[in-house]
Amino acid sequence: MTRFIARRLIVTIPVLFGIVFFVFVLARVIPGDPCRAVLGERATDAICNDFIHRYGLDQPIPVQFGLYLGQLASGDLGNSIKHSEPITDLLIQRLPTTVELTIMALIFAIAVGVPLGLISAVRRNSPVDVGTMVFANIGVSMPVFVLGLVLAYVFAIIFKDTPLSLPPSGRLSSGIVVKPLVEVWGWQSLQGPPRAFLDFVSGLYIPTGIITGQWTAAFDAFRHLLLPAIALGTIPLAIIARITRSSLLEVLGLDYIRTARAKGLRERSVIIRHATRNALLPVVTIIGLQLGGLLSGAVLTETVFNLAGVGRTMFEAITGRDYVVIQGFTLIIAVTYLVVNFLVDVSYGFLDPRIRT
Amino acid sequence: MAATTVSPPPLGAETLSRGRPASLWRDTIRNVLRQRSAVVGLFLLTILVGAAIFAPILAPYAPDQDLRRVPGLENVEKRADPCIHALGCPAATPQAIFGTDGNFRDVFSRVLYGGRVSIAIGLAAIGIAIVLGTIIGAIAGYAGGWVDNILMRLMDVILAFPSLLLAIAIVTAVGQSLTNALIAIGTVSIPIYARIVRSSVLSAKENDYVTASRALGESPVGILVRRIMPNSLTPLIVQGTLGIGGAVLEIAALAFVGVTGSPDQAEWGSMIGFERNQLFTAPHIILAPGIAITLTVLGFNLLGDGLRDALDPRLNR
Numbered sequence: 001m002t003r004f005i006a007r008r009l010i011v012t013i014p015v016l017f018g019i020v021f022f023v024f025v026l027a028r029v030i031p032g033d034p035c036r037a038v039l040g041e042r043a044t045d046a047i048c049n050d051f052i053h054r055y056g057l058d059q060p061i062p063v064q065f066g067l068y069l070g071q072l073a074s075g076d077l078g079n080s081i082k083h084s085e086p087i088t089d090l091l092i093q094r095l096p097t098t099v100e101l102t103i104m105a106l107i108f109a110i111a112v113g114v115p116l117g118l119i120s121a122v123r124r125n126s127p128v129d130v131g132t133m134v135f136a137n138i139g140v141s142m143p144v145f146v147l148g149l150v151l152a153y154v155f156a157i158i159f160k161d162t163p164l165s166l167p168p169s170g171r172l173s174s175g176i177v178v179k180p181l182v183e184v185w186g187w188q189s190l191q192g193p194p195r196a197f198l199d200f201v202s203g204l205y206i207p208t209g210i211i212t213g214q215w216t217a218a219f220d221a222f223r224h225l226l227l228p229a230i231a232l233g234t235i236p237l238a239i240i241a242r243i244t245r246s247s248l249l250e251v252l253g254l255d256y257i258r259t260a261r262a263k264g265l266r267e268r269s270v271i272i273r274h275a276t277r278n279a280l281l282p283v284v285t286i287i288g289l290q291l292g293g294l295l296s297g298a299v300l301t302e303t304v305f306n307l308a309g310v311g312r313t314m315f316e317a318i319t320g321r322d323y324v325v326i327q328g329f330t331l332i333i334a335v336t337y338l339v340v341n342f343l344v345d346v347s348y349g350f351l352d353p354r355i356r357t
Numbered sequence: 358m359a360a361t362t363v364s365p366p367p368l369g370a371e372t373l374s375r376g377r378p379a380s381l382w383r384d385t386i387r388n389v390l391r392q393r394s395a396v397v398g399l400f401l402l403t404i405l406v407g408a409a410i411f412a413p414i415l416a417p418y419a420p421d422q423d424l425r426r427v428p429g430l431e432n433v434e435k436r437a438d439p440c441i442h443a444l445g446c447p448a449a450t451p452q453a454i455f456g457t458d459g460n461f462r463d464v465f466s467r468v469l470y471g472g473r474v475s476i477a478i479g480l481a482a483i484g485i486a487i488v489l490g491t492i493i494g495a496i497a498g499y500a501g502g503w504v505d506n507i508l509m510r511l512m513d514v515i516l517a518f519p520s521l522l523l524a525i526a527i528v529t530a531v532g533q534s535l536t537n538a539l540i541a542i543g544t545v546s547i548p549i550y551a552r553i554v555r556s557s558v559l560s561a562k563e564n565d566y567v568t569a570s571r572a573l574g575e576s577p578v579g580i581l582v583r584r585i586m587p588n589s590l591t592p593l594i595v596q597g598t599l600g601i602g603g604a605v606l607e608i609a610a611l612a613f614v615g616v617t618g619s620p621d622q623a624e625w626g627s628m629i630g631f632e633r634n635q636l637f638t639a640p641h642i643i644l645a646p647g648i649a650i651t652l653t654v655l656g657f658n659l660l661g662d663g664l665r666d667a668l669d670p671r672l673n674r
Contacts, residue, residue, distance in 0.1 A: 011513075018514035026530045137394075141655035143606055145613050146629065146647035149636050157637055296521030300610055304633070314522070315614060318529050330526045334518045341517075 004349050012342050019338065023331045024068050027323055028061070077328035080317075087328035090313065092196055095332075096203025097171065097309030101301065102294050104206075104225050105233035110287065113237040114280070117244025121279075122271060124249065132241055139238030144297040148231035148304035155227055167224050169306040171205060178205045178217045228305045232297045236290040243286045248279040281352055288344030295333055388667040395663020401656035405649075409472030416466035417452075420623035424451065424461045435461055436632075436639040455645040459632055460621075464642055468649050470623040475653060478539050479604040483597055485543030490550025491586075491593070497551065498558030499581055509555070512548035520545040521610055528611065534618040538611045542604050553596055557589035595665040602657030609650050625650050 035048040035057075043051070052058050056067045071078070077087035120129040152168035159165045167173065180202035182188055182195065190198065202208050206225070209218025251257065252275055260270045299311030306312070310329055317325035389395050408415060418424065424433040430451045439456040440446040455464035497508040515523065527541035528534075561567065562585055570584050611617050612626030613633075620631045625646035632642040 014510050015513045015517055018510060019517050022514055022518075023526075026526055137655060137658060138651065141602065141606075141658055142651045143609050143613070143626075143647070143654075145610065146643070146650065149629070149633065149643055150647070153636055153640050292519040296519040296610075299521065299525070300613065303614065314525070318525060318614065318616060323529075326526060326529060330518070330522060333522055337519060338517050 005346055008342060008345050016338060019334045023327055024065055027327045078324040080322055080325050092200050094308060094310050094313045096200055097307050098298050100204050101228055102298055104229035105294060108229050108233035109236035109240055113240030114244050117241040118248055120245045121248035136238035136241050139234045144231055145300040145304050147234055148301055151227045151231050166227050171221060171224050171307055173220050176217050176220050178208055178214060184212045228301045232301045240286060244283050247282045248275060251275045251279040285348055291340050292337055389664060392663035392667050394659040398656045398659030398663055401652055405472055405653050405656060406476060408469055409476055412469040412473060416469045418463045418466045420467045420470035424463060433457060433461055435459060436635060439641055456641045458642050464645050467623040467628060468645050471625040471646060474624045475605050475608060478608045479601040482539050482542040482604045483600045486546035487550050487597055490547045491554045494551035494554030495558055495581055498555035512551050516548045521607060524607060524611060525616060528616045533616045538608060538617045542607050546600055549596060553592045554589045558585050561585045561588045591668045595661055598657055598664055599661035602654040605654050
């Protein structure tokens, strides 16, 4: 197992290096003068020369890449032009929204998708199965932003003033705040990475609300997150349901299932205890693979539902031509994605010994 | 696929096998048409592609026409609800099947013309990806060793980015336009095809018939193109069909986010992005292109699934 992990790591590291290089190159191929792209058209020559010198843009490209690596190694992603604050601070504010949204979407997709897939496989060709598969086909074909807008219309306009009404934008109702952990625990003097970590966790409103007993706020945050999570989770849900179905169907055709049935086990126990366990292996991989799509979808979902997350920040950075933010956030997302894929690979190695060889 | 593995390459075989390709094609088409999802997909696509091709004939107005300038329509309203005279809409109100948008334009005409953009870009982006992916995958698989390693790690780097974000990053770096969006979507799709071609080259190149053609003195390129590549055709067709659906979704997303240049062009994604804030007052402006995107992607997905079930013998249960 250690060798398996080590081998996966060796493959991952060059890719990580490649990602950093790619992001570096992207920022350098921006057409035109980098200074005026960053500081705006009205920057004077003197300011620009100073700018170019300060950021080492007059150095040869390999030297620049070295400087960039050194900057990254010290945890510095640069400063946002528009917000004039470090990218890392911006991340601590904005990333929790995306993390909370993505996790909730994934929970929704798994909690609904796996049972749907299992039922469809067991009741093959029944109305439930046909309905699920038609739904799954439409689900993967619908753009996230269209689904999001439709959901917002249905739950905020059509169901207005009914118990089903849900808020179509923002993270909390006005007047409701989630007190950050440092404030609740009276640790305001805390500094450095521990403080950054606690601030990050405080940005996850639902867990923070539950930990600190701010129930109203936690519930409000949950209600606000429902529609975005459903919009974002529908494509993975459809994919998970399809894979679960075909995987269970395949397993149900295997010899050991026939043996189990021949032993006289009840059908329910054959399916739940014998078949489902093996059928869920490919589902785990698929869940891991959904992450890239979820992160892409988060950009669109946050735009539709006005959530100040990573995606929304990227969107604003694009419209405001804030290249430093685009660069930093792209890098962070790609690295997160890479790390999660690595973890999925490793967990798959744990689940299925045949992979380890 | 069976024909390529069975037919012996030596002399004389050509004359014998001449009749075969036709029947192979006929078989394939019959297999595809037996798949319900492929038939539904084909049906949807025939209508949608037809509507896009014949948009100038079918559309009542030009996509960027301000209806107030049309004689007899001076009283047309901004973001008017859909109005069809045959369904009891008062004759005094101008007919607009999907209503009008914020600039007094006919949404139905714009949706028809928008199909041209989406489908053409989807095809072109996947075309680029297949050509480049095939070249990269074939070289990597056939050459092996460090060439393979470098090329495939490069592909891993592209795959390491969530595709939409990478496409956004590329478009913002090289300039916001529809053409650059096309290139970006093509680029982020290359690795899938490179991997498919590489793996089928790897599994095919050790076959006896390949050794035989090598012994007969066929050039490496000839072996690759004539003997090995036909094996990757099936997965490429299947993945390509599904890929076009994905590309249509991505172009719509890029346009929605607003990185494809002018928001005035009749493109489904930008139509939605542009009128997004009118959702609560005029949902039809968003629903019409939204349904068009969904049906197009659904068509390609169903056709792709059907092709896979029909062409991949391993799936025949």
